[in-house]
Amino acid sequence: MQRLPSDAKRKKRLDQLRPFFPMSNPFKIFILSPHIDDAAFGLALTISKCANNNIPVTIINCFTITKWTAIAVENKEIDAVSLLRKNEDAAFYKALNSNINIINLDLLDAPLRNGYIFQEQHFKQNELKLVEELKKLLQLHVDGLLLCPLGIGNHIDHAICREAVVQVYKNMNVLFYEDLPYANRITSSQIATHLKELEERLQVQLSSHIDGLHNCTIDKEQAIRVYKSQVNDEICSEIIAHLTAVSGERLWGEAEVIKELRGILD
Numbered sequence: 001m002q003r004l005p006s007d008a009k010r011k012k013r014l015d016q017l018r019p020f021f022p023m024s025n026p027f028k029i030f031i032l033s034p035h036i037d038d039a040a041f042g043l044a045l046t047i048s049k050c051a052n053n054n055i056p057v058t059i060i061n062c063f064t065i066t067k068w069t070a071i072a073v074e075n076k077e078i079d080a081v082s083l084l085r086k087n088e089d090a091a092f093y094k095a096l097n098s099n100i101n102i103i104n105l106d107l108l109d110a111p112l113r114n115g116y117i118f119q120e121q122h123f124k125q126n127e128l129k130l131v132e133e134l135k136k137l138l139q140l141h142v143d144g145l146l147l148c149p150l151g152i153g154n155h156i157d158h159a160i161c162r163e164a165v166v167q168v169y170k171n172m173n174v175l176f177y178e179d180l181p182y183a184n185r186i187t188s189s190q191i192a193t194h195l196k197e198l199e200e201r202l203q204v205q206l207s208s209h210i211d212g213l214h215n216c217t218i219d220k221e222q223a224i225r226v227y228k229s230q231v232n233d234e235i236c237s238e239i240i241a242h243l244t245a246v247s248g249e250r251l252w253g254e255a256e257v258i259k260e261l262r263g264i265l266d
C-alpha cells in the first residue's frame with residue numbers, strides 16, 4: 001500500500017513547488033506606501049506609465065496621521081498636517097490624469113506612536129500588532145501585483161510594512177521598490193547586502209528590473225514637487241540623483257514576477 005507523505009514533508013514539497021499566482025485579469029497593481037509620499041518618491045514614473053496603460057493602481061498609504069514636514073508650515077497641528085499631506089497626495093495622482101485609488105489607513109506615524117523613527121531593536125509589541133493588522137488587510141484586499149518598499153534606511157514604519165509583506169510573501173506576487181531618498185544615502189554594496197539578507201529571509205533569488213527613462217510622459221522632479229511640505233531642495237536632488245544613477249526606477253523580485261510587469265509596461 002502506498003503511504004501518504006507526512007504533513008511536514010507534504011508541506012515542504014508544496015513550498016518547493018510554489019506556483020506563481022495567475023495575475024488578476026485585468027492586471028492590477030497595489031502599492032504599499034508607508035507614508036503618503038513614499039509611493040511617489042520611489043515609483044512616480046512607474047505609476048505614470050501604469051496610468052498611461054490604463055492599469056488600475058491602488059495606493060495603500062499606511063501611517064497617514066502625522067505632523068512631520070520637511071519645511072516650516074503655517075499650522076503644525078496633527079489634523080492640519082495630515083490633511084495637508086493628503087491633499088498633496090490627491091493632487092499628485094490627479095495630475096497623472098487617471099483613475100488611481102488611494103486608501104489612507106490613518107495609522108499613527110512613528111514619531112507620534114513610539115517617539116522614534118529608526119529601528120534599532122526588534123519590533124516592539126505594538127509594532128508587531130501593526131504587522132498583524134497589515135497582513136490581514138493585504139490578504140483580504142490585494143488581488144494583483146503588490147509593490148512593497150525594501151525597507152532601506154531602517155525607518156520603523158517602512159520596516160513594519162516590509163515585515164507584513166515578508167510574512168505573506170508566499171501567497172502573493174510581490175516586487176520590492178527602493179525607498180527614497182534613503183537608497184541614495186547608502187552605497188551600492190550596502191544595497192546589495194540589504195538584498196542578500198532579504199533573499200535569505202524569503203529563500204528566493206531576487207533580480208532587478210529598471211523601469212527606464214524612455215516613454216516617460218512626466219518629469220519626476222516636477223511631479224514630486226507637488227508634495228510641497230515634504231520636499232526641500234536637498235531631498236529632491238537626492239531622489240533625482242538616484243534616478244540618474246540607476247537610469248530609472250529600480251524594482252526587485254523573482255524573475256517570473258518581473259516578467260509579468262515587463263509584459264504589461266513594455
Ligand SMILES: [Zn+2]
Nearest residue numbers: 034035038155
Ligand atoms: Zn516614508
